[in-house]
Amino acid sequence: NAGVTQTPKFRVLKTGQSMTLLCAQDMNHEYMYWYRQDPGMGLRLIHYSVGEGTTAKGEVPDGYNVSRLKKQNFLLGLESAAPSQTSVYFCASSYSGGRSSYNEQFFGPGTRLTVL
Amino acid sequence: AQSVAQPEDQVNVAEGNPLTVKCTYSVSGNPYLFWYVQYPNRGLQFLLKYITGDNLVKGSYGFEAEFNKSQTSFHLKKPSALVSDSALYFCAVREDPLFGNEKLTFGTGTRLTIIP
Numbered sequence: 001n002a003g004v005t006q007t008p009k010f011r012v013l014k015t016g017q018s019m020t021l022l023c024a025q026d027m028n029h030e031y032m033y034w035y036r037q038d039p040g041m042g043l044r045l046i047h048y049s050v051g052e053g054t055t056a057k058g059e060v061p062d063g064y065n066v067s068r069l070k071k072q073n074f075l076l077g078l079e080s081a082a083p084s085q086t087s088v089y090f091c092a093s094s095y096s097g098g099r100s101s102y103n104e105q106f107f108g109p110g111t112r113l114t115v116l
Numbered sequence: 117a118q119s120v121a122q123p124e125d126q127v128n129v130a131e132g133n134p135l136t137v138k139c140t141y142s143v144s145g146n147p148y149l150f151w152y153v154q155y156p157n158r159g160l161q162f163l164l165k166y167i168t169g170d171n172l173v174k175g176s177y178g179f180e181a182e183f184n185k186s187q188t189s190f191h192l193k194k195p196s197a198l199v200s201d202s203a204l205y206f207c208a209v210r211e212d213p214l215f216g217n218e219k220l221t222f223g224t225g226t227r228l229t230i231i232p
Contacts, residue, residue: 004159031218033220035222040125040224041224042206042222042223042224042225043160043206043222045219045220048219050218056218058219090159090160092159092160096218104150104165105162105220106162107152107159107160107161108159109157109158109159110157110158110159
């Protein structure tokens with residue numbers, strides 16, 4: 001049981017390049033999330049998904065796109081990278097037990113992205 | 117809108133002493149509250165949560181947290197600190213799922229350093 005995995009672990013991009021970050025989970029979780037972590041700002045939600053084929057915007061969605069074609073995978077894309085997108089990106093997933101309960105999120109190890 | 121405040125960026129505690137990491141929140145309706153810990157170069161790990169019930173919640177690694185509705189606080193505590201507790205701690209909140217909000221809001225984090 002690998003939990004939540006992220007690839008790649010590190011990446012350096014030049015301004016204007018594109019890339020896709022892959023998140024995979026093997027816990028059959030319905031919900032998946034992409035966050036970015038910046039010093040002094042905690043974690044900020046970029047996009048999230050409450051099920052296969054559905055996505056929604058979070059707090060800081062501009063410059064990013066996502067797709068959830070399979071339940072176990074959640075992809076984060078940067079179409080034209082900018083230095084402001086230099087950050088550590090975390091994927092998370094959770095099980096939803098219904099509207100009257102809430103379960104904790106499980107996090108991946110992170111992807112450190114530098115945009116030059 | 118929901119929000120979380122962690123008023124201390126850094127907390128230093130001598131090994132063996134009790135520790136407290138502070139958190140206050142703002143949400144509509146009943147809060148769902150969480151504490152996570154992040155060790156260097158790792159993703160966040162779940163420590164404990166308050167959904168309903170007893171105001172004192174016990175979690176992993178000997179940590180506990182006290183929910184105080186009147187003070188809108190959810191402080192993390194441990195009776196006797198260990199050097200291995202040194203890490204970055206995040207408080208998080210979400211609204212009651214009945215409001216339809218699927219998102220967690222994180223605080224900016226508190227760096228806890230246990231001094232041998």
